[in-house]
Amino acid sequence: MADERITKAQRWLDLIACLLGRRIPMTVEEIFRAVPAYRIAAGPEGDPRPESVRRMFERDKDELRGLGIPIETESFAVGFGTERLEGYVLQPGALYLPYLRVVEASEGEWPASAKTRPAGAARRARAETGDEPTFARADLELALDALREAAEVPGWPFAAETRSAFRKLAFDVGAPPGEPAVRRAGEPGGAELADALQRLGDALLRRKRVAFRYHGLSRGEPTKRDVAPYGLLMERGTWYLVGHDALRDALRMFHVGRIEGARVNPSAPSTPDYEIPDDFDLSDYRDRAAWELGDEDEEISARVRFTHPLSLWAERNGFGELERSDEDGAVRRFAVRHVRPFLCWVLGLGGEARILAPRALAEELRELAATIGGAHG
Amino acid sequence: MADDRGTAADQLGRLLWLLPAATAKPLRLAEAAEHLGVSEQTVLNDLADVTAREFYHPAGGAEDLRVELDADRIRVVSHGKFARPVRLNARESLATHVALRRYAASLDGTARERVLGLAERIGTGLATATPEALVERFAVEESGESGGIRLALRRAATERRRCRIVYVRSGGEETTERTLDPYSVVVSHGTWFAVGYCGLRRDVRVFRVDRIVDLELTGDTFEVPADYDLADWVQDGRVFRADTTEAVVVRYTGLAAARMRERGPTTPAEENGDEGEAGEGVRVTYEVADTAWVVRHVLQQGGEAEILEPKRVRREVARAAERLAGVDLPPG
Numbered sequence: 001m002a003d004e005r006i007t008k009a010q011r012w013l014d015l016i017a018c019l020l021g022r023r024i025p026m027t028v029e030e031i032f033r034a035v036p037a038y039r040i041a042a043g044p045e046g047d048p049r050p051e052s053v054r055r056m057f058e059r060d061k062d063e064l065r066g067l068g069i070p071i072e073t074e075s076f077a078v079g080f081g082t083e084r085l086e087g088y089v090l091q092p093g094a095l096y097l098p099y100l101r102v103v104e105a106s107e108g109e110w111p112a113s114a115k116t117r118p119a120g121a122a123r124r125a126r127a128e129t130g131d132e133p134t135f136a137r138a139d140l141e142l143a144l145d146a147l148r149e150a151a152e153v154p155g156w157p158f159a160a161e162t163r164s165a166f167r168k169l170a171f172d173v174g175a176p177p178g179e180p181a182v183r184r185a186g187e188p189g190g191a192e193l194a195d196a197l198q199r200l201g202d203a204l205l206r207r208k209r210v211a212f213r214y215h216g217l218s219r220g221e222p223t224k225r226d227v228a229p230y231g232l233l234m235e236r237g238t239w240y241l242v243g244h245d246a247l248r249d250a251l252r253m254f255h256v257g258r259i260e261g262a263r264v265n266p267s268a269p270s271t272p273d274y275e276i277p278d279d280f281d282l283s284d285y286r287d288r289a290a291w292e293l294g295d296e297d298e299e300i301s302a303r304v305r306f307t308h309p310l311s312l313w314a315e316r317n318g319f320g321e322l323e324r325s326d327e328d329g330a331v332r333r334f335a336v337r338h339v340r341p342f343l344c345w346v347l348g349l350g351g352e353a354r355i356l357a358p359r360a361l362a363e364e365l366r367e368l369a370a371t372i373g374g375a376h377g
Numbered sequence: 378m379a380d381d382r383g384t385a386a387d388q389l390g391r392l393l394w395l396l397p398a399a400t401a402k403p404l405r406l407a408e409a410a411e412h413l414g415v416s417e418q419t420v421l422n423d424l425a426d427v428t429a430r431e432f433y434h435p436a437g438g439a440e441d442l443r444v445e446l447d448a449d450r451i452r453v454v455s456h457g458k459f460a461r462p463v464r465l466n467a468r469e470s471l472a473t474h475v476a477l478r479r480y481a482a483s484l485d486g487t488a489r490e491r492v493l494g495l496a497e498r499i500g501t502g503l504a505t506a507t508p509e510a511l512v513e514r515f516a517v518e519e520s521g522e523s524g525g526i527r528l529a530l531r532r533a534a535t536e537r538r539r540c541r542i543v544y545v546r547s548g549g550e551e552t553t554e555r556t557l558d559p560y561s562v563v564v565s566h567g568t569w570f571a572v573g574y575c576g577l578r579r580d581v582r583v584f585r586v587d588r589i590v591d592l593e594l595t596g597d598t599f600e601v602p603a604d605y606d607l608a609d610w611v612q613d614g615r616v617f618r619a620d621t622t623e624a625v626v627v628r629y630t631g632l633a634a635a636r637m638r639e640r641g642p643t644t645p646a647e648e649n650g651d652e653g654e655a656g657e658g659v660r661v662t663y664e665v666a667d668t669a670w671v672v673r674h675v676l677q678q679g680g681e682a683e684i685l686e687p688k689r690v691r692r693e694v695a696r697a698a699e700r701l702a703g704v705d706l707p708p709g
Contacts, residue, residue, distance in 0.1 A: 005429075005433065006433055007385070007388075007426055008385035009385045009388040009389050009392065009423075009426055010426050010427075010429070010430060012385065012389050013389065013392065013426075013427065013430070014430065014434075017441060017442070017458055017459075020458050021441070021458070036433045036434055040433075063386070067386055067389065067390070067466055068463065068464065068465070068466020068467060068468075068469070068504075068505045068506070069463070070505050094464075094505065095463050095464065096461035096462070096463060096464065097461055097462045097463060097464050097465075097503060098464075098502065098503065099461075100503075133498070133502035133503065135498070139491075139495050142480070142492065142495070143473065143476075143477060143495060143496075143499060145480075146476040146477050146479065146480040146492075147472070147473060147476045149476070149479075149480075150472070150475065150476035150479055150517060151476075153517050153518060156517060158468055158471065158472040158475070158515075160387075161466075161468040161469045161471070161472040162469075162472040162473075162476060163414060164390055164394070164469055165465050165469035165470070165472050165473045165476075167394050167412060167413075167462070168394065168462045168463075168464075168465055168469070168503075169465075169473075169499070169503070171394075171397070171398070171401075171461075171462050181531040181532075181534050181535045181562055182531060182562045182563070182564060183561055183562070183563045183564075183607060184563070184564055184565070185563050185564070185565040185611040185615075185616060201515075204511070204514055204515075205468075205471075205508070205511060217632050217635045217636065217639075218632060230514065231513075231514045231515065231516070232514065232515050232516075233515075233516045233517075234516070234517045234518050235516075235518065235519075235567065236566075236567030236568070237564075237565075237566040237567030237568075238567065257639060258639070276510075276514070281513075282513055282514060282515075282516050283513075283516065286516055286519060308551075309545045309549065309550075309551060309552040309590070310545060312543075312545055312552060312590040313545045313587065313588055313590060315590075316522065316526070316587070316589075316590045317522060317587050318522065340679060343679060344676075344677050344678065344679035345677065347676040347677055347679060347701065348673050348674070348676050348677030349673075350547075350548060350672070350673050350676060350697060350701075351697070351700055351701055351704070352548070354704060355707070356707050357707060359706060359707055359708070362704075362706050362707055363706060365701070366701070366702050366703075366704065366706070367702075368679055368680060369676075369698045369699070369701035369702040370698070370699075370702035371680050372675070372676060372679075372680050372694065372698040373694075373695050373698030373699040373701075373702055375680065375683050376683065376684060376691050376692070376694045376695035376698065377695050
């Protein structure tokens with residue numbers, strides 16, 4: 001057993017430090033001698049090396065690679081080329097973040113005012129990190145701003161990674177001053193949603209199937225689903241999973257808040273369960289209004305007249321396609337697959353939008369309005 | 378204090394930032410904890426793991442790294458190792474791409490290309506790997522708007538720049554033009570608002586960002602008054618403020634009731650299962666500043682919402698619905 005006083009993080013730090021200290025590949029035996037946790041676990045020199053230590057090292061190496069520590073395997077010749085050995089190497093240039101050459105001016109100009117770095121340890125490290133990528137200060141600040149805001153999106157499964165990316169990019173330039181520009185109020189959230197999103201994000205990265213119970217709004221009882229996740233989408237405060245649903249044998253969009261008991265397929269964790277088809281495009285599912293969700297063969301084309309100035313609002317927010325406009329307003333065309341949500345949306349615009357065609361749809365709107373009027377009369 | 382140490386991977390991630398940060402310059406403990414989003418005790422525990430290495434390393438084995446703790450300052454002396462943070466890993470690179478795509482989504486043309494190009498440059502120059510195929514599998518709040526009004530507004534709020542806006546009021550017959558000093562940009566349930574000083578009303582007002590149809594930054598700047606507090610404008614997750622409000626009780630049925638239940642604790646008022654003649658439902662009491670909002674809200678539920686009280690607002694819904702029911706039909 002490994003000495004219990006040495007934690008896993010310490011063992012990893014020792015392994016990284018020992019590989020960084022060598023320019024040529026280290027064999028497993030050399031690593032076992034240099035890293036205390038392995039040395040202690042392996043017992044006195046000369047003892048047969050326990051298989052458990054070997055397995056511990058293999059796991060550590062794989063986990064560290066997964067965390068972005070680029071440990072390379074190299075084979076090299078010894079004994080004047082009579083024997084080949086396998087060893088491990090960690091190049092500082094591949095590990096460390098390169099120094100950023102930060103220029104104040106806009107892109108394309110590289111003035112002499114590029115930031116210079118301090119001496120000492122930093123300079124030594126600099127010599128090892130190779131090229132200095134050049135970034136305009138304004139670009140880096142924009143990236144930091146975007147990262148800071150994205151980290152605050154409720155439920156975003158890579159919020160921790162977003163924050164650590166922020167820390168790394170801010171290392172040389174410092175965090176931009178001031179508070180995040182956008183504040184959040186009354187957002188969906190909760191531990192359950194965050195937990196489901198963590199699982200779904202992880203499943204999507206590894207392309208593993210997910211089983212869950214789904215509480216569709218219009219169904220009384222939850223249904224069991226088995227889904228191959230293709231994408232995660234957050235819009236208008238709601239998270240959606242898009243994926244191939246085995247039950248329906250079709251692509252479906254799921255409201256993540258209605259997913260319960262998500263379980264990622266635990267078998268063969270490093271082997272993907274499915275491929276995402278090349279023609280799948282998550283942006284097809286973006287910005288979809290409720291009336292656009294539905295079967296293609298049920299699609300009808302509706303024409304709606306918006307009075308001025310609501311017509312400007314429809315244009316700015318991209319509702320429908322503009323057919324024509326004049327000083328009194330505009331006519332826009334909508335592809336409607338699901339009639340009821342469309343009628344509700346038009347009703348909510350309170351008379352500033354009128355259905356011109358098809359006539360049957362305008363009739364339906366009138367009937368719905370009459371029902372509401374009757375209920376409140 | 379809750380244990381926020383996390384996994385060994387979390388701890389290593391923290392140390393690989395903390396060690397170079399405290400090598401570059403002494404770092405205050407509180408500052409380190411804030412950057413890392415953990416307690417000061419966790420930072421101390423992390424550092425204790427580094428200093429403890431000298432006890433199990435053979436003499437000189439752990440001398441490549443020396444940690445000094447002086448009162449509340451952390452200083453690390455490194456002989457070259459861990460003096461720089463490590464490159465972005467695949468997940469961090471993915472997160473950066475998604476964050477920048479989110480930002481680029483409301484830009485057009487070259488501005489958009491520039492931000493997407495920046496994501497590429499960060500991915501290729503500063504990361505160990507980018508899971509290219511996966512970057513497009515995540516879309517986070519990518520706005521469908523064009524013209525970058527939302528971004529310009531954010532910028533105005535950050536830089537304290539006065540803007541001139543053209544606004545479409547709900548039910549308004551004309552657009553209005555006014556200056557706006559945006560004190561805060563707030564998002565609530567996917568709807569974006571600006572809270573700020575309105576030059577037309579000469580007071581602080583709330584604006585829905587989707588109803589700002591044009592915006593330009595002026596050369597003027599503004600100060601946020603000391604007594605301004607965004608918390609005064611956010612009540613139960615809704616962004617509004619009024620000196621006088623009216624309680625309006627709405628009963629939801631069918632899918633509308635299911636949606637209201639789903640909003641759970643963020644529902645603006647108490648919910649009661651209604652077991653009257655109308656069958657099951659959800660009853661919500663809103664404190665309403667502007668009844669036009671609640672009238673439209675009820676119409677939008679398409680018959681699955683009914684105003685129970687007050688009678689005056691009930692009649693307003695009836696009148697609005699009757700007007701819509703009386704609209705001339707288009708020719709067949």
